[in-house]
Amino acid sequence: xxxxxxxxxxxxxxxxxxxxxxxxxxxxxxxxxxxxxxxxxxxxxxxxxxxxxxxxxxxxxxxxxxxxxxxxxxxxxxxxxxxxxxxxxxxxxxxxxxxxxxxxxxxxxxxxxxxxxxxxxxxxxxxxxxxxxxxxxxxxxxxxxxxxxxxxxxxxxxxxxxxxxxxxxxxxxxxxxxxxxxxxxxxxxxxxxxxxxxxxxxxxxxxxxxxxxxxxxxxxxxxxxxxxxxxxxxxxxxxxxxxxxxxxxxxxxxxxxxxxxxxxxxxxxxxxxxxxxxxxxxxxxxxxxxxxxxxxxxxxxxxxxxxxxxxxxxxxxxxxxxxxxxxxxxxxxxxxxxxxxxxxxxxxxxxxxxxxxxxxxxxxxxxxxxxxxxxxxxxxxxxxxxxxxxxxxxxxxxxxxxxxxxxxxxxxxxxxxxxxxxxxxxxxxxxxxxxxxxxxxxxxxxxxxxxxxxxxxxxxxxxxxxxxxxxxxxxxxxxxxxxxxxxxxxxxxxxxxxxxxxxxxxxxxxxxxxxxxxxx
Amino acid sequence: xxxxxxxxxxxxxxxxxxxxxxxxxxxxxxxxxxxxxxxxxxxxxxxxxxxxxxxxxxxxxxxxxxxxxxxxxxxxxxxxxxxxxxxxxxxxxxxxxxxxxxxxxxxxxxxxxxxxxxxxxxxxxxxxxxxxxxxxxxxxxxxxxxxxxxxxxxxxxxxxxxxxxxxxxxxxxxxxxxxxxxxxxxxxxxxxx
Numbered sequence: 001x002x003x004x005x006x007x008x009x010x011x012x013x014x015x016x017x018x019x020x021x022x023x024x025x026x027x028x029x030x031x032x033x034x035x036x037x038x039x040x041x042x043x044x045x046x047x048x049x050x051x052x053x054x055x056x057x058x059x060x061x062x063x064x065x066x067x068x069x070x071x072x073x074x075x076x077x078x079x080x081x082x083x084x085x086x087x088x089x090x091x092x093x094x095x096x097x098x099x100x101x102x103x104x105x106x107x108x109x110x111x112x113x114x115x116x117x118x119x120x121x122x123x124x125x126x127x128x129x130x131x132x133x134x135x136x137x138x139x140x141x142x143x144x145x146x147x148x149x150x151x152x153x154x155x156x157x158x159x160x161x162x163x164x165x166x167x168x169x170x171x172x173x174x175x176x177x178x179x180x181x182x183x184x185x186x187x188x189x190x191x192x193x194x195x196x197x198x199x200x201x202x203x204x205x206x207x208x209x210x211x212x213x214x215x216x217x218x219x220x221x222x223x224x225x226x227x228x229x230x231x232x233x234x235x236x237x238x239x240x241x242x243x244x245x246x247x248x249x250x251x252x253x254x255x256x257x258x259x260x261x262x263x264x265x266x267x268x269x270x271x272x273x274x275x276x277x278x279x280x281x282x283x284x285x286x287x288x289x290x291x292x293x294x295x296x297x298x299x300x301x302x303x304x305x306x307x308x309x310x311x312x313x314x315x316x317x318x319x320x321x322x323x324x325x326x327x328x329x330x331x332x333x334x335x336x337x338x339x340x341x342x343x344x345x346x347x348x349x350x351x352x353x354x355x356x357x358x359x360x361x362x363x364x365x366x367x368x369x370x371x372x373x374x375x376x377x378x379x380x381x382x383x384x385x386x387x388x389x390x391x392x393x394x395x396x397x398x399x400x401x402x403x404x405x406x407x408x409x410x411x412x413x414x415x416x417x418x419x420x421x422x423x424x425x426x427x428x429x430x431x432x433x434x435x436x437x438x439x440x441x442x443x444x445x446x447x448x449x450x451x452x453x454x455x456x457x458x459x460x461x462x463x464x465x466x467x468x469x470x471x472x473x474x475x476x477x478x479x480x481x482x483x484x485x486x487x488x489x490x491x492x493x494x495x496x497x498x499x500x501x502x503x504x505x506x507x508x509x510x511x512x513x514x515x516x517x518x519x520x
Numbered sequence: 521x522x523x524x525x526x527x528x529x530x531x532x533x534x535x536x537x538x539x540x541x542x543x544x545x546x547x548x549x550x551x552x553x554x555x556x557x558x559x560x561x562x563x564x565x566x567x568x569x570x571x572x573x574x575x576x577x578x579x580x581x582x583x584x585x586x587x588x589x590x591x592x593x594x595x596x597x598x599x600x601x602x603x604x605x606x607x608x609x610x611x612x613x614x615x616x617x618x619x620x621x622x623x624x625x626x627x628x629x630x631x632x633x634x635x636x637x638x639x640x641x642x643x644x645x646x647x648x649x650x651x652x653x654x655x656x657x658x659x660x661x662x663x664x665x666x667x668x669x670x671x672x673x674x675x676x677x678x679x680x681x682x683x684x685x686x687x688x689x690x691x692x693x694x695x696x697x698x699x700x701x702x703x704x705x706x707x708x709x710x711x712x713x
Contacts, residue, residue, distance in 0.1 A: 036581050037651045051604070051648070064603035068580055308627075312605065316625035320607030320647035478650070 028102030028479070028519050029147060030060070035071035038478040038519075043323070043376075044427045045481065045519065046211040047419075050323045053254040054313045057192070059155030059181035060147050063313060072097035074151070094151035102147075106140035106517030108215070112509050115491075119507035139163065140517065143174070153181040157201075174210055174242065177201045184250070193250040200244045204260040204296050206330050206367035206380060209240040215485050215515045218380065219433040219467065220413045225361065225386045226439040233386045233409040233438075235268045235338040235361055243294070244285055254313060255302050255324075262294040268338040268361075288339045290358070298330030298367070327370050334363040342391045344399035354399045361386035365414070379416035384437075385409070411437030413465075429471040429485070436464045465508075466490050480518040487511045541677045542701045544663075544685060546708040548671040551689040555711070556589050556657045557673045558664035560684040560696065561639075567662050569593030573633065576644070576654060578606045583644055583654025587690070589664050595635040596656055603628050606646050613658065614640015622647075641688055657688055678705075687711060 031038060038045050041052030048056065054063045062069050078092025112134055120129025145159035159174040177199030184194030202210045209221045221240040227233035245264030251257040265286045303325045304310040314321040340357040362385055369378035386409045391400035413435035420428045471485030491506030548555040561567070570591055577584040579601040590596060598608050609622035616638070623632055636642065636658045644654035657664075663683075667673040678701050686696040687709035699707045 034581065035651065036649055040581075040649055062604065068602070069604075071580075312627075314605050314648070316605060316627075317607075318624055319622045320609065321605035321625050322648075 028104075029096075029098075029100040029145070030055075030102075031479075032098055033072055033096060033100065033148070034062075034069050036069075039424065042478075043421065044213055044419075044473055044475060045479070047213040050254045050314050051321075054252070057252050057254065059153050059179055059195075060149050060157075061155075066149075070097075077151075091152065093154070094149075096148045100146050100148040102145045102519055104141070104143045104145065104517065104519045106515055108138040108140055108513060108515045109136070110138065110511055110513040111135050112511045115506055116509045118505045118509075121504040121507075140515070145174075155179040155181055173200060175199070175201045192252065195249050197247040197249065198245075200242050201247065203239060203243050203262065203264075203294050203334070204247065204249060205239060205332065206296070206298065206328075206369070207378065213473065213483075214417075214429070214431070214469075215471065215483050215513050216469065216487060218415045218417075219435050219465070220380060220382050220415060223382075223384065223411055223413065223435055223437060224439065225384050225409050225411055225437070227386070227388060227409040228438050231388050231406065231409050231438070232340055232357065232390050233338070233359060233388050234340065235359075235386050235409075236270045237268045237336060237338070237361075239334065239363060239382070243292075245291065247294075253298075253300070255300055255311065255326075257297070257299050258330075259297045260295065263291050264294060266290045266292045266336055266339070268336065288337065288358070290337045290339075292334065292336035294332070294334045296330065296332040298328055300326050300328040302326045322373070323371055325372050328368060330367045332363070332365045332367070336361050338386060340389070342400055347398060355391060355401070355403075357389040357391070357403055359387040359389055374421040376419045377416070379414060381412075381414035383410070383412045409438050411435060411439070413437070425475040427473045429469070429473065431469045431471070433467040433469065434464065440465050465492075479520060481516070483515040483517075485513050487513070541679050542703045542705055543674055543676050544678055544699055544701060544705050544707055545672075545674040546706050548667050548673065548687050548689065548709045548711060550710040550712050551671075551692050553669055553690070554587055555667045555671060555673075555687055555689040555692075555709075556587065556659075556664065557667065557675065557685060557687045557707075557709070558589065558657070558659035559661045559675065559678060559699075560686055561660040562681070562683065567591060567593075567660075570662070573597050575599050575631070576656070577601050578608070578646070578652070581649050581652060583652060586653070587655045587657065587666060589657045589659055589666050590636060591662050591664070592639050592658050592660050593635065593637060594658070595633050597631040597633045598623060599631045600626055600628055605648065606652075607648070608632075609645055609647060610642045611645070612640075613638050613642050616640065655690060 028038070030041065041048060041055050043049045055061065074094035074097050076092065076094055078090060080092055082089050082092040112132060116132045117129065123129050141161045142163040143159055143161045145157070147155070147157040149155050156178050158176040161172045161174060177197050179195060179197040181195045182192055183196055184190065187194070202208060205221065207218065209217050212218070217240065222238050224238050225233060225235040243262065243264035245262055247260055247262035249258070249260035251259055267285055267287045269287045271287055302310045304315050306316070309316045315324045338359045338361050340359060342355045342357065343351055344354040345351050363382060365380055365382035367378070367380040369376065388406045388408050389403035390406045392402045392404050393400045415431060415433045417429065417431035422428055466489065468488040469485050471483065473481055473483040475481050488510050489508035492508050493502045493504055493506055544559070548557065573595045574588055574590060575597045576588055577599045581602065588596065600606050605625050605627070607623060607625045609620070611617060611620045613619035619638055621634070623634060626632055636656060639658045639660040642656040642658060644656065646652040663675050663678045665673040665675045680702050682698065682700050684696050685699045685707050686694055688694050689711050692711040692713050695709045695711055697707060697709070699705055
């Protein structure tokens, strides 16, 4: 079977599935509550349309007249008139009339290129690398997510990947937070200039890795900063990591300005303590006293000619409401202080932390998103930099006594993606991811940056990793989606830094991934 | 004297009409909920368009009422009472896709009129809220009725004569049968999907 036949077979399969299924609509938590389809808020779930962004900004409510749209009345936790008795009574609130539960499951099939074992060739003689199967069926995540509004503009969200790590394994909390929307009203501030979110949440990134519609994540958001063997940086923080803390935000994501400022836990080592001498005994997520800072600012220019339409949640198209033509420009900044605790063995044989390096690091980025009718073109550029403090052990000393500042550890990169809605149920995707990092430089061997090898252009010495990912996503129903992407990785070769001779054949592996997911 | 003559003439006209007009009543079964029953137009006969303009509201992400029956030539006004944008479109009238139309988008509180000159069922849709569904059933004559939820209907003031009467229900096949009207007539329908 040649490539053309395989492609034809694949699309025939999708077409058959579409034809054989009837019509119904998704009913996750908000669908049930409002009696409306997923496509009210999503272009192609979980990608939000303009109305979905406004719904989220408002605290999981319709931006105006929310109560007129709710099909299942909320349960009153106090009559509204009780509010006038406060502080002599509990302030009245509501809970959703139905348990606001949504469930999501996905499953995958992937095929890897023939060169998938080439990277093992650089291993020392006698060492066997991992076996990588050519094809693989993978169960994905079974996630439960709950969200809604408790009245008084207090929104909540909790999601948990129940099936993380396989059968019987403990789950992983995604986001779990309360958001106090529009608290600026207590300070006589204009509407929507100040909200507060508390709990565990994904940082307010321009494009959400946690709720990405792609099969594979954007590489730059998963990028940790790991130094080479001569550097003392091992920062496991990635922007896609869940953060715990408090966030203040304001503005809108569907028009005008939007900002957020967050103070979150510092934990770049990935370790946590659970001491017995702190009562009540709780675990700790931080690995230092310092709290990291994150900020984001963006401005969205809605470009409709009609001023009235420009300021509405959705543009008034000739054949119905649609997303605006817009250009969003944004920037983000993260500042933290990575901790490296150096341990040593003293003359009496005891091992202890003898010195602690607090290495400031930052991530700074710029992003854009341009939308015109069915085309959404967007991208992110990001730079990461960690101070690199090398433990100094002077002659005559057994243990390090201080640090010397050395070359910082850096990475940069980003992505550009184009999504095109061929039909409301069919989205074509083309995307480029690129990362240049020290972490890639140490793929297998230490590199000598001062003595780079000859061509090919792309090699580990340049520490660049690129990926082109064309894809297609098909909504079988509004709540069932099948996705396909082909990840093309330009070939790279590992060279012996001493001789310059190639010690592996091209090892970057192309892969094809098909996914099926549904929410209900 | 002149006034008395006019009264007598009016009474005679009313009595004459009453003597020649009957009703068609019956039940539509086999389906649940409201159906529409209407008299097909006799060959060569036309009916003047009414001046009343019924209103279909878009409220709470629904069309209200769900089904509206109008006589051919009637102008229907579409109101948006929601604070979200809607649009109204239909892909066909009476199954004829050439009669599909998109009315565009309009904000809360505004109405847009449309004159339905072709008979048949018009399935109303909204392109941003695909769960929204409504129907305008355009009857070719002034003789039509919307059944109650049990399927009972009554069409009044139908001149005596022989007609074809059609029953329509959302998602079901239409059924047409001949009915001879002379005073009170009965016509029951059993529809299937």
